[in-house]
Amino acid sequence: MRAALLPLFAAAVLAISPPARADRLPVPAGAPPSFNAECGSCHMAFPPALLTAGDWSRVMARLDKHYGDNASLDGKTRRELEDFLARNAAADPRMAGQGDPPRLTASAWFQRKHRKVSESLWRDARVNSASNCSACHSRAEQGSYRGREISLPELREKH
Ligand code: HEC
Ligand code: HEC
Structure with missing residues (x-):
């Protein structure tokens, strides 16, 4: 009887989600295989939470x-x-993109998180575009954006 309840208990514990962390932005588990195949072939498959449903x-x-x-x-x-x-989009209006089609790199959230990055650095040959997350975030493909994972030395020194 006790043993039969264990899986229920485990499920209840797992359902308590950890606090949201600003440096974690993974593609949610359960993404259709076509997501990586189709939306990750030209650039990184961007996490859905970076734009609103609209x-x-x-x-x-x-x-x-x-x-x-x-x-x-x-x-x-x-x-x-x-x-x-x-289903996995942001509800927060600060994540609203700008442009047509909208760019997530133009959202108020993205701009605020990147206010330390100078205009010229976005166009640096090592970066090319703000959408090239992995140029600076060495573990972006794994959904991790910690400050110490920043790969450009001049950006790492600032904090
Ligand atoms: C044929 C190549 C290709 C495929 C496939 C592709 N993209 Fe893109 N995507 C691009 C290019 C090129 C850009 C512009 C990159 C830039 O200007 O930095 C872009 C930019 C974006 C941006 C805006 C990034 C920013 O600057 O804020 C989003 C969002 C995006 N793509 C989503 C998707 C989604 C979702 C899919 C799958 C349905 C997809 N892409 C598939 C080529 C592609
Ligand atoms: C030119 C380099 C560069 C590029 C390209 C870049 N970032 Fe960043 N990003 C930074 C820097 C620098 C910070 C600030 C790090 C800090 O303060 O610890 C940052 C911060 C972040 C944070 C906040 C982490 C936290 O702890 O709050 C997230 C999330 C993030 N970036 C996501 C992205 C995404 C997604 C992309 C691509 C669409 C991207 N970044 C492109 C340099 C870059």
Whole structure:
């Protein structure tokens, strides 16, 4: 009888989510395999929590005109990914993107987190674009953005 209750107890403990950490932004477990395959082939698969649901539907509606590229998908995959992104999107209005299609690197949240990064550094040859997270965050692909993981020495020295 006791043993039968154990799995229930374990499930209850796991359901208590850890406090949100600003330096953790993983792609949620249970992402459809097409997410990494389709949205991680040209750039890192961006965590859905970086834009609002409305932003994601605007991104997904115009994959043929995707920031100067064509990222079109078949209808079934597109709907599957749009659902996944919307379900895991940010509710916080500070995460709202800017532009058409919206850029997550233009959100108020992103700008505030990166206020120490100078304009010229975004265009540095080692970086090229603010969307190139892994250029500075050595463990971005694993969803980790800790200060000590910053790979550009001039940025690391500042804190
Ligand atoms: C054919 C290549 C390609 C594919 C496939 C692709 N993208 Fe992109 N994506 C780009 C390019 C190029 C940019 C612009 C990068 C830049 O300007 O820094 C971009 C930028 C973005 C941005 C804006 C980043 C910023 O600057 O804030 C988002 C969001 C995004 N992509 C989401 C997606 C999603 C979701 C998928 C899958 C449905 C996807 N991408 C698939 C090429 C692609
Ligand atoms: C030019 C280098 C650079 C690029 C590119 C960059 N970042 Fe950052 N990022 C930083 C620096 C520097 C900080 C501040 C680190 C600190 O204060 O400890 C930071 C902070 C962060 C933080 C906050 C961590 C915390 O503890 O609060 C997150 C999350 C983050 N970046 C995500 C991203 C994402 C996602 C991308 C790509 C879309 C990106 N960054 C692109 C340099 C960069």
